Amino acid sequence: MHFDAPLDLDSGARLEQYDLVYETYGQLNAEHSNAILICHALSGHHHVAGTYEGEPRSAGWWDNMVGPGKPVDTRRFFVVGVNNPGGCNGSTGPSSLDPATGKPYGSRFPFMTVRDWVRAQARLADHLGIHRFAAVMGGSLGGMQAMQWAMTYPDRLGHALVIAAAPSLSAQNIGFNEVARQAITTDPDFYQGDYQAHGKLPERGLRLARMLGHITYLSDDAMMEKFGRELLKQKPAFSLDVEFEIESYLRYQGDKFSQRFDANTYLIMTKALDYFDPASETEGSLSAAMARAKAGFLVVSFTSDWRFSPSRSREIVKALLDNGLNVSYSEIDSSQGHDAFLMENGHYFAVIRSYLDRVASEVGA
């Protein structure tokens, strides 16, 4: 969908015009009351569920969660997935052509905040005829968007599902993001963000950023279960060749990602994560920041998630309870680390299913 009206951003910059690419699943009911918005995390996009015709390996990133008969049941709900502005999967972002110059935005694309994304999503909802979402949901950075919806548009959603999120990044979280950004920006092929104009891509930096990211998405235990200390060959090579299974996995993930993702988008996404801190606008009180919220909340965390640990989710729960809101909280036993929010897990899926059953009956879906 093309938007001609400019989008004013928290940074003071303005997107004069932009496209958002989105997908929908299921049917919007007559009352337009059964819509669920799915917000994506760092490297996600609009293609949440389903498989494209003739492309059997194209399943959406949350296809286990969203679909007919699945926890987010598309026989009952009208589900919307959207690639956020600043992204690199079809929506206007730094790798798009700037209509003013006919060249890629590159370094001229503005940094964005979670609130900017929520504003852009609300405009998309306007165009889709959705005044109020039955629910807004997401994991990790997506969960932060669900929180932000409840603060920015308290009357435009019934429920917020905040999964594996945090009310702000810790210094350690910011540190990991910063190493990833430095890997990208010090890559000689980065050209201050204008690598496309130079016919280059900072693939080395993006690859390192992704390798590091993957370590933080998994728990130490999950990595030991999956890879252990297994050597690819029987004996140490005493060389820089890949030796351990975990090295092979990380290199593969890094290679794959560096060929599909845009480096400037990675910088924008990590900066938005760093900036997210609603309490900073209310003298450090998350409770005060959430005072405008009216939604019902489901907050979910995973025991082995050391990136956004359960204690961070409990901070959110406390702030919501301080405001007398309806909150369900579930701490899911999992060894999968932060990645657990993307993985099938009986207890987790049952919690989402049962919560959305209630939402469905509220909205007559």
Place this chain on the structure above:
Amino acid sequence: MHFDAPLDLDSGARLEQYDLVYETYGQLNAEHSNAILICHALSGHHHVAGTYEGEPRSAGWWDNMVGPGKPVDTRRFFVVGVNNPGGCNGSTGPSSLDPATGKPYGSRFPFMTVRDWVRAQARLADHLGIHRFAAVMGGSLGGMQAMQWAMTYPDRLGHALVIAAAPSLSAQNIGFNEVARQAITTDPDFYQGDYQAHGKLPERGLRLARMLGHITYLSDDAMMEKFGRELLKQKPAFSLDVEFEIESYLRYQGDKFSQRFDANTYLIMTKALDYFDPASETEGSLSAAMARAKAGFLVVSFTSDWRFSPSRSREIVKALLDNGLNVSYSEIDSSQGHDAFLMENGHYFAVIRSYLDRVASEVGA
């Protein structure tokens, strides 16, 4: 000290000749029974304690621990610090000139193991007239060397002090090392390790490796205490400039390190860490691997150390107890993460002091 006799390495390679740079503190007694060997970790060296004349900021890396009246009391003990071969602080390493070619070893310097280092340290001890150390001690990778001493030379040490160590790296530990190595080896200035021959240094890669390392040396709590989410300026910059205190700290540490340390040495040290796994030679049984040990042991871990957590130290303790050895174990309450082993802490220092008091009376020091 120069060694003319070749050192045969676990990899099958051979160091034909080499120098080791070392420092000693205190006096070797008439019986040569009061020597303590201090083994260094990833980026350490021989300069353990004291300050060089006219260089007030040159305090050794463990100067709070080692010195007259300190827990490792140099009025009683003769303390030896040595830079391991493969290092970059004076001992023969990849940045040294290969006498065979007159050029830096670079990529031709062999990879080493913890056992190789221990063999080299034993030769140094021979030359110093030390048949048996009262104790061998170290933190992190240094603690692994102390463990290795007890296995390789059971009759040549009375005690091993194994601090903030692990019996092997986890997949997550290896993963972090691998990202650091990839940062170095994919730096265009790396030249397959022969950067000196090209008049270059892979500073970008080494800087990233160190930034990442620093995150893993600190606990999440310690970083929040030290840096929080403090911005250098009052408002977000919405740019790639340094914004948060933690970013500033990591960049500074990375810059400083990349100018003082050798990239090939970093690769050798991290590989030695990855390879260390005594149990792999005894069908996975650490107890069997430690069966030759005769030393008394002090094992110390720190509650907030998530790099080498207390549970890994307890694996060591269990293996030692399985062999009926004398083991003291202390889990120190600290919020400082892995770095805690380098920091002054009343309980920690008291434990070391009291253990070494006992050692001193055993050896008449």
